[in-house]
Amino acid sequence: MLCRAVAVELEVPKGVSKLLYSVESVYLGIVREVVEYAVKNNVLSATQLQGLFYSRYRSEYPDLHAHLIIQAIRQASQIAKSFMERRRKGLANKPYPEVRSVSIRFTEKAWSYDQFVKSIAPVRLELSLPNGRTEVWLRPHKRFWLYWWRVLTGEAELASTLIIKRKANKWYAIFIFKLKPREEELKSIVAFDINENTVAVGKIDLPSTVDKVTDWNRQYLMPQLYMIRTDFGRLARRYEAIRNTIIERLKPHFTLPNGKYVNITDTREFRKRVKHLRERVRKVGRVRHVANELTKTPAIIITEELGDNPQESMIEDVGKSELRHRIKQTPFKAVERAVEDKALEHGSKLFHVSFYRNSRVCPIHFVRLKRTDDWHILKCPVGHYVNRDHASVMNMAWKTTPEAWTKGVWWDLRKNMNWRKYEGKSNPLIPHPIVQYLRAILKTFTASEESPAVLARGKPMNHHRIRNEGGGEETSQKGRRSAKCSY
Structure with missing residues (x-):
């Protein structure tokens, strides 16, 4: 509830x-x-x-x-x-x-x-x-x-x-x-990735894209990619400067006889001035705006598995104190909890996927992206440029497909299994003649231009589809007669 x-x-x-x-x-x-x-x-x-x-x-x-x-x-x-x-x-x-x-x-x-x-x-x-x-x-x-x-x-x-x-x-x-959580018909697939100043969103409308043509022609499945500005990092930088200014103004009033200063942040005067900054209120407003934007329609919402405290793992290799502070002030878990709460209210479903190399792999060719002069723009070895935020949301959406589960299991087996240990040994569960027979079948029946494995383009398969394309029953009957005459 x-x-x-x-x-x-x-x-x-x-x-x-x-x-x-x-x-x-x-x-x-x-x-x-x-x-x-x-x-x-x-x-x-x-x-x-x-x-x-x-x-x-x-x-x-x-x-x-x-x-x-x-x-x-x-x-x-x-x-x-x-x-x-x-x-x-x-x-x-x-x-x-x-x-x-x-x-x-x-x-x-x-x-x-x-x-x-x-x-x-x-x-x-x-x-x-x-x-x-x-x-x-x-x-x-x-x-x-x-x-x-x-x-x-x-x-x-x-x-x-x-x-x-x-x-x-x-x-x-x-x-x-x-x-009570609503049960609604899901109308879209939404993947989002939380960054310092933006939230990257990839959205696919199911009624307009999921059909036979999309199933046969994967290149036409183009998600809608856009950004939601949050400016959490800029907000943290601004309020940090304001707090430092307050500390510098209060330092002369809390000087010790040895020349050192009392911890200003523990004083009552500092807390009285800081409580009027409204930093937390502004963060809450932006978090709720993101949650409302992502849950407007019932959808399958996909995001990364962040863990209990994602900021700590992000700042392990960061040396700059200012950047560490901005990362610590970014409310990753607050956005995730707000989206999850709103999703239940509006009938959406939230799923978590692995964060492994979401923004480092090309979502089209699945190869490692190379760095460029721009931190947000990466280059694919095939020859095109990719925005790493857009690549992240597209890879997250791809990880929910059966193909991704198969590859994930295969990669895990290939990484953990010692193949040399089983080299030269046969499988006792499958007889060797059956293996030879299957190999001969796979070698004989291969895909070619005359018999492709997957349809390259959707074509009318019967007269009912011809009627929808602009033809009629008479056209289909003539086609049948001409086909009979040609034989």
């Missing part, structure tokens, strides 16, 4: 807003206390924490709904587990996690879930607040109605947990929709 979260603004009067503020403060206090206890005593189980704290908070806050207390304890358990894991990896230096804000989780018992799901056009809901059930109106938008239509048609389900969150003094209700 796929999950999609949609935030809808609430129309909250002053009285209801005060109640929500009071619930949020109590909820935040419970989370902070439970997190501190869990980290200090290494108690990370939500069940154990609930047994320790539930009765205490239930008697301390009798007006607060019981399920809100349970959800606060569970949320504290998740925060404590995440903090302990980060501290184990050396990513956290503080003794306790700093919980600044929380999102209030209402279970189906704490809000009108059953009534909301049965409604055709829900515009209001009821929350269990300290004064009892309180009605709150929504301000739905286009995206909410899009997923709600899927709920009505049975393609999605609404999760029973409702999240209420405050941002910029506005209250939002976050609905979580569980989508």
